[in-house]
Amino acid sequence: MYIEPKAITAALKTVEQYIIHRSYKHRKTRLMIPCFVCLDHLKAPKPSSHWNFGFSKAFLFLSLHSITQILVMWGRQRNLYSTYKRISSKERLNGNASEDSLGRSPSGVLKEAGLPSWKRPLPHVLVATLSSFLFGYHLGIVNDTLESISLDLSFRGSTLAEGLVVSACLGGAFIGSLFSGWTADGVGRRRAFQLCALPMIIGASVSATATTLRGMLLGRLFVGMGMGLGPPVAALYVAEVSPAFVRGTYGSCTQIATCLGLMASFFVGIPSKEVMGWWRVCFWVSALPAALLAILMEFCAESPHWLFKRGRMAEAEENTERLFGASHVKYAMAELTKSDRGDEVDTVKFSDLFIGRHVRVVFLGSTLLALQQLSGINAVFYFSSTVFTSAGVPSDIANICVGIVNLSGSIIAMVLMDKMGRKGLLLWSFSGMAISMGFQVIGASSLLSGSVVLYLSVGGMLLFVLTFSLGAGPVPSLLLSEILPARIREKAMAVCMAVHWVINFFVGLLFLRLLEQLGPQILYAAFGTFCFVAVVFVRKNIVETKGKTLQEIEMAFLPAD
Numbered sequence: 001m002y003i004e005p006k007a008i009t010a011a012l013k014t015v016e017q018y019i020i021h022r023s024y025k026h027r028k029t030r031l032m033i034p035c036f037v038c039l040d041h042l043k044a045p046k047p048s049s050h051w052n053f054g055f056s057k058a059f060l061f062l063s064l065h066s067i068t069q070i071l072v073m074w075g076r077q078r079n080l081y082s083t084y085k086r087i088s089s090k091e092r093l094n095g096n097a098s099e100d101s102l103g104r105s106p107s108g109v110l111k112e113a114g115l116p117s118w119k120r121p122l123p124h125v126l127v128a129t130l131s132s133f134l135f136g137y138h139l140g141i142v143n144d145t146l147e148s149i150s151l152d153l154s155f156r157g158s159t160l161a162e163g164l165v166v167s168a169c170l171g172g173a174f175i176g177s178l179f180s181g182w183t184a185d186g187v188g189r190r191r192a193f194q195l196c197a198l199p200m201i202i203g204a205s206v207s208a209t210a211t212t213l214r215g216m217l218l219g220r221l222f223v224g225m226g227m228g229l230g231p232p233v234a235a236l237y238v239a240e241v242s243p244a245f246v247r248g249t250y251g252s253c254t255q256i257a258t259c260l261g262l263m264a265s266f267f268v269g270i271p272s273k274e275v276m277g278w279w280r281v282c283f284w285v286s287a288l289p290a291a292l293l294a295i296l297m298e299f300c301a302e303s304p305h306w307l308f309k310r311g312r313m314a315e316a317e318e319n320t321e322r323l324f325g326a327s328h329v330k331y332a333m334a335e336l337t338k339s340d341r342g343d344e345v346d347t348v349k350f351s352d353l354f355i356g357r358h359v360r361v362v363f364l365g366s367t368l369l370a371l372q373q374l375s376g377i378n379a380v381f382y383f384s385s386t387v388f389t390s391a392g393v394p395s396d397i398a399n400i401c402v403g404i405v406n407l408s409g410s411i412i413a414m415v416l417m418d419k420m421g422r423k424g425l426l427l428w429s430f431s432g433m434a435i436s437m438g439f440q441v442i443g444a445s446s447l448l449s450g451s452v453v454l455y456l457s458v459g460g461m462l463l464f465v466l467t468f469s470l471g472a473g474p475v476p477s478l479l480l481s482e483i484l485p486a487r488i489r490e491k492a493m494a495v496c497m498a499v500h501w502v503i504n505f506f507v508g509l510l511f512l513r514l515l516e517q518l519g520p521q522i523l524y525a526a527f528g529t530f531c532f533v534a535v536v537f538v539r540k541n542i543v544e545t546k547g548k549t550l551q552e553i554e555m556a557f558l559p560a561d
Helices: 005-025 053-085 089-093 122-128 130-152 159-187 189-208 213-241 244-273 278-299 304-309 313-324 326-336 356-374 377-390 395-420 422-443 451-472 475-483 489-518 520-541 550-557
Strands: 102-104 110-112
Touching (some): 130 159, 130 244, 130 278, 213 244, 213 304, 213 475, 244 395, 313 326, 356 377, 356 520, 377 451, 395 422, 422 451, 422 475, 422 520, 489 520
16 A cells, blocks of 8 residues: 655654643653654663653654654655556657566556566577578678589680579579568468578589589579578567567677678688589588578477467467566567557558558668668679789688678677667768778779779778678668568568669679779769768668567557558
8 A cells, every 4th residue: 555755744743743732731740651763863761761751752753753754765665666667658668667677467567577588589599590691601602612613514714604603593582582571471480491491402402413504503593592581581580589678689690690601601612722523512511501490490489479460379478488488478468469460360462562551661671771782782792802802812811801801890780789779880880881982982093003002992892891791781681670560571571672682683793894884983982872872861761779679669660540
């Protein structure tokens, strides 16, 4: 029961007035007043002692005053606690209370639950990042092995055939990304990962045993389909199984896994120039993590968001307990009811993504990924060895340097993601990329020569890769999985990733031709301009999602019906 401090004070003052009245009426009498309250600066008499009323009245007044202050302070603390318990969800969204420090029962009463453990979902996140590792591995494995592949399969010297070996993977990724949303929505996140591993195992086996160009292209097409399916599902899964206070950190794990995959492909492919047929071993090696992904996913938790959306409440609670602990189940399920509807498994039409209230978030996601590719990052990855070779640096060392810089920046981004926020990292990242492209433009001019050009070209490229990995690399896919509403999240992610792969394909296809026709200065200036446009776009359109639940982000971002 709660008692207002004013009521306590009024009651004690009434007692004081009664004692004063009694002292005036019986000022010559001696009263027996047992003392049960002791002040720090007065020595308490024994309970059996008798006081003269004049002294006892002063002592009692001091005691009553102390009791009053103590009770008032106690009342204020109870009032503060009651106010804390009555905090609304809107106030928590504005940051007046930690979203994870409260639990909510089905009746809407909040309770203290503390932050969920970050250790519980970590194994599930690490297994999911195997798909990103495979993405990076297959993206870089043909860099060092393409020459030996062309020699063994008898198409050496044909730039068209070499280009098809690279672009077949990108075409397959485009196809896989188109079906990623429908697959993740139809069979769930775990089964989608296993379906992603299947074409990668088949494609790696076909590529490793290919004896003709046609067999190699078929294998690369299968691998690309798995590459297009895996990253969108990984972004969705990691965002949905991670606690809000570490979602950015865990989201960066996918970028780190991609970097590790790239570096692994560099190291595995080193013997290919000296050992005949080593490129076949490189493809066989990639089948091992793909098989591991398919097996380990059988033991991982399914996304509670997907289970709740499909109306499977008991399974959603069971998997929520696996991920966050039993004390957070009620609050997590109450959060899901804010946006999801467990009794409505409605189908999302393709037109729903481009008409009405969802068009804005789909446009923001597609534009952000388009600007990421138009910044020229993949052109830098694909042709960085050419720049280093012209500077006298061997291609093997160049690839390793780019990989180390990319990995270092991704680790720094993981640390800063939930401290600095998504928007801040994007702004600094795109700004640094624009400055780096400026160095490239100056290095390509005829005004400078000698070692200055070397430092500007190589240093500018490494700085470009570093600043990209700090924000423009890991943030967009994480941000998309956060801002897209639950109803369209899977399919909208598929559309945005399809835009990503289309632009990626054309940048890789046209870069060398544009470099010959326009020259490096104009081309690098164009990339720098797109980076500057990205800074303006992020500043005006992107909201900060750090520390908020997916439901709170959706309510803040999506207009009402």
